[in-house]
Amino acid sequence: MFYVLLIMVLVVFGCAEYIFLMPLNLSYSGTWIFAILVTGVLGGLAFLKMYEDEKYISSKARVLPLAPAIVMIVGFIVMLVVSLPIFRSDDYRRLIGSVQEKTFTSEIQVVDLTQLPVVKENYAKSLAEKKLGNLGSKVKIGEPTLQNNNGELRYVFPLLHRSFFKWASSPQGTPGYIVVSATNDKDVKLVDEINGQKIFIKYQTEAFFGDDVRRRLFFSGTGLATKGLTDFTFEIDNTGKPYWTTTVYEHTIGLSGSKAVGTAIMDTQTGEVKVYTVENTPDWVSRIQPQDIVENQVNSWGKYVHGWWNSFFSENDVLKTTEGYGIVFNNGRTYFYTGITGSGRDESTTGFMLVDTKTGQATYFKMSGGTEIAAEKSAESEIKNMGYKAAFPTLINVENIPTYFITLHDNEGLAKRFALVSVSNVGIVGVGRDVNEAKASYLKSLNTKGGVLGGAGEEKTLEAVVIRIGEYQSEASSYYAIILQGNENKLFNPPISLSPELPITKEGDTVRITFVDTGYGSINVKSFDNLVFNQDLAKVEQSVKMNQQKVEGEEKKENE
Structure with a gap:
């Protein structure tokens, strides 16, 4: 009977190992527990066998089969104790390796x-x-x-x-x-x-x-x-x-x-x-x-x-880390990123940590600002009448400004709007139907709310005659492609939302534009003024804004 039980026990533990696949290495808690069970059950069977044969075996010898299980239990307790952070806090802190401190704009590409x-x-x-x-x-x-x-x-x-x-x-x-x-x-x-x-x-x-x-x-x-x-x-x-x-x-x-x-x-x-x-x-x-x-x-x-x-x-x-982790793609590499905040803080960060998803190399950027959750709330507040929800932000470099990129989606998960939110000041937000429109709105918000552009190119203001102008559609918004006299090698791309004067601008008009040439794609225009007109632009902009709100209200009704 003993040998039948022994075979049954070995079969059960063999099946258990096949199912749970405990590593054959005592640096894993599950393996210790499994080993304690195995030695305990087998030791118990051996103890019972010796107890039946007590007339031949001394009482002291009968407890020997339980010794391996006892040793395993003691060993497991010791391993648990030596793993506690109270004794090994320096080792836990060094797990991440050497943490490099770098400047955001020098490390993350536009x-x-x-x-x-x-x-x-x-x-x-x-x-x-x-x-x-x-x-x-x-x-x-x-x-x-x-x-x-x-x-x-x-x-x-x-x-x-x-x-x-x-x-x-x-x-x-x-x-x-x-x-x-x-x-x-x-x-x-x-x-x-x-x-x-x-x-x-x-x-x-x-x-x-x-x-x-x-x-x-x-x-x-x-x-x-x-x-x-x-x-x-x-x-x-x-x-x-x-x-x-x-x-x-x-x-x-x-x-x-x-x-x-x-x-x-x-x-x-x-x-x-x-x-x-x-x-x-x-x-x-x-x-x-x-x-x-x-x-x-x-x-x-x-x-x-x-x-x-x-x-x-x-x-x-x-x-401590802020809530949630994101992914950053930069210069052909992939990184996990998270905001870093002080203990007890909820809405602000002291910096950001990027960890290479391959090598594990960590880079810390000291940079105060708002958390990802604060940025989500700020983006949602810009279109609160639409009822769209913000997805977890992606950290990007826009004109050398640390920026959260956020998609705003409907209940089906379809992206309806895009938002760019300044990390240093989450009150600076740009929202658009496509990414280009969101960027144009963001740059405008940076100007009006005191943001400082740190683009790779110098900010310039230019007055020149329009020699070519055309309108095109990019995703959900309209843009203009403009070539100015004396700057034939540059293509300026203001969105229609930048100025109500754009639709009525034609070749031969003199315009004033402000832009930053970063060398990435076409040139983003921050402001546009057709000098031919001397009308009350505030009234025109108010009219455009009212029409836009009307369109958004109609879209909201359709979504409902």
Whole structure:
């Protein structure tokens, strides 16, 4: 009977390991608990066996089988204690590595408006689901990855099994993935073949047994059974071939102090696994550092600035992250970013932290201003009669001014307006039907509310004769392209909302414009004045504003 029970116990624990995949490494809490259960149950069985044979074995010897479980319990307690921040606060603060302090304008490039992620994740998901069509009865949309792929921002959605039975009936896997452009909601593609070859997602997070991504990695024979695995991300390489990219991490402070040490990349069709260090991970991989690990590291860096006692009691110089994390794309690199605020502050920041999503290198920008939530409220207040909601901001550089870019969307997630909000003064806001219009409104707001442009070019005022002028439509707003005498190599692009004189300006008129030439795209005009006219512009602008409010009111009724 004893041996039958022993075999049953071993089978149960073997199945448990197959299901839960505990790392074969005692730097993980789950492994300690599993090991205590195993040694405890096996020791208990051995104790009972010896108790039956007590006439042959001394009473002291009968407790020996319980010794391994006792040792494991004591070891686990010791590991828990040595992992506490009260003893290791300096180690927790150093988890993030060396934090560089830099100037925002020297590090973050002036933004290219055409590359802003105007399509937010929820809306991208609804677009992907519509693209499924008849496939929707067989597969479902997985969690997306926002990738900077071949210089374009894209959401990549894997197609996953809907259920166990769908998995069982599709041994080859699901038919490909969906790509949604983050800059153009009309660009949605179902990718089910590459170079004429059908592609399938056989190994996935919604598969079972050996087709499960985590299980395949664990039993791949590449040493991953002894490592921590997290952040199972679906990504495509530069040719469009799909992979699962998984972060490999280790605990560096007892049972805590998670730190990414590499990646495991799996071919979704063949299950082939390759393991890389952080340094030699392929360039097309967009993320190695998981957001939750980065968030813990940044918070530890700010919290334990003067040790554990200070963080718990006086909180002198203690810093913390603001609510939410965003993504910044800069100079071909991807970063997590979050505002940094002092302990007890809610609406203001002391700076911003950017962390490279590949290397984990952290950069701190000391810069006081409003939080992301404060910027959202400010943007919403500009169009409160419309009822649109603000998405989480993206931090960008507009004319060398730290700026929040915010999409304002309806209940369906469709972007209806775009806003630019100054980080240093969230009361300075520009809103428009498209990004260019929002920028023009923002620059105008900077002028009227005392903002200081820090653009790469010098601010200039120019009086000249118009030799060419034409109107064009960009997304939801009208713009003018103007060439001035003596400046034939420059193209000035004021939006129609900048001045009521623009629609009646013609070739031969003398105009005065103020602009900053940053060298990025066409020249943004800050102010426009046709010197031919001497009318009361205040009345004209008031009329234009009333008409605009009328249009917005009609749009609101349509949305309702």
